[in-house]
Amino acid sequence: MANMQNTKTKMSLCDMEKRRTTFEEVALGYTEEEAVQEASRCLNCKNPLCREGCPVAVNIPEFLRLASERRFAEAKKVLSCDNCLASVSGRVCPQENQCEKKCVRAKKGESVAIGRVERFVADYKTEDEEVALPDKSAPRVAVIGSGPAGLTCAGELLLRGYNVTVFEAFHKAGGVLVYGIPEFRLPKAIVERTVEDLKRRGAEFEYNTVIGRTLTLDELFEEGYKAVFIGSGAGLPMFMNIPGEGLVGVYSANEYLTRINLMKAYREDYDTPAPVGKRVAVIGAGNVAMDASRCAIRLGAEEVYIVYRRGREEIPARAEEVEHAEEEGVVFKMLTAPEEILSDDKGHVRALKCSRTELGEPDASGRRRPVKVENSEFELEVDTVIMALGTRPNPLIRSTTENLESDKHGCITTAEDGVTTSRRGVFAGGDAVTGAATVILAMGAGKKAAEKIEEYLKNEA
DSSP states (O other), rough: OOOOSSOOOOOOOOHHHHHOOOOOEEEEEHHHHHHHHHTOOOOOOOOOOHHOTTTTTHHHHHHHHHHHTTTTHHHHHHHHOOTTTTTHHHHHHHHHGGGGGOOGOOOOOOOOHHHHHHHOOOSSSSOOOOOOOOOOSSOEEEEEEOOOHHHHHHHHHHHHHHHHEEOOOSSOOTTTTHHHHOTSSSSSHHHHHHHHHHHTTTTTEEOOOOOOOTTTHHHHHHOOSSSSEEOOOOEEEEOOOOOOSSSEEEEEHHHHHHHHSSSSSSSSSSSSSOOSSSEEEEEESSSHHHHHHHHHTTTTTTTTEEOOOSSSGHHHHHHEEEEEEEEOOOOEEEEEEEOOOOOOTTBBBBEEEEEEEEEEOOOOTTSEEEEETTOOOOEESSEEEEEOOEEOOHHHHHHHHHOOOBBBTBOOOOOTSSSOOOOEEEEOOHHHHHHOOHHHHHHHHHHHHHHHHHHHHHHHH
């Protein structure tokens, strides 16, 4: 029988004072009792719209039903059939805008906390089952990039019996999951566990391999790969092109977070310190901006500002991340547009010159366009500026591959299915196609690509 409470079961958080100084995970997850209580709120709808809202089409009602009955191992099996990164998506997926948004319970209260139950079920410890490794005679597929799109595509291809090699430019697998998302939001051990599981199932990983430089895409086909998936992400940072961006103390969020997350700058036993001043301005208000600002707090900054030219209602970051940033002391400067980064006499950042804005008519993004308020300029005294304005795909692969079409933003163009490229046998998905987007959308593209690759290989046989 469904639990008829109208509000979500609360989840425990790390102690506030500890949060400001540690990179340990903030959201502590459900206990077994809390997971059962929340899962039992599911109404088991005859037409479950929640599943339509999931980019990887997880059988949400079924895993919730099993969880409500304490059949966690079975629930995990149902979940993993559709999502090989469930421990990841349970933590970082914006469920409130997807599956939970379509939950019937949301019409007269709060939706079922699908993501929180997903996290509990995915983390539930079960014995590793024996797996059948792919037949060595099966076709070989190359996956470029080991972020959420690449890992999902690799996992799906293994399920279909193909031999998979994942090529990663860095020394560690995970892509944005390890270099972009901080430990306090996504512990790296979870990503490592996923990678090890893929290896156990037969995937091979080639690290420190930059496709387009170490190997070209054409050379992959020459080596015997029958299809290629490009899931190389979008790692090229964007800047505002305002005066002062070349000053000492200006960083892209990409560089800043990579040094902290992948190079362990927050740990005293690593000789890779991250720069942090006393007063930090983070320009932008997406999830990456929240991550950068919260990292700065933990590294000892005395004042951290989010500088955003629109209002609170237009903030693109998840509400939970905004809430956590504010709780930890980040100050939000809304309706504020940076115009210039000012220098001291040594070429370091001294201040950020800004102007006030007000919101006009909606622009192409559907959000109201910020308009400068005349004579509203002021200086925000800071010594560090972090640009969190989004990213674009690196041009290396498309510039070294003939007949691989891309758009004016440098994103690989695809057919109507969203993953088939202009080059025969080559498929792409995730941020390399869409530009910077969410982890779960990249996972959805990786899953779709695996389906299309199988279809292609069967037609080629």
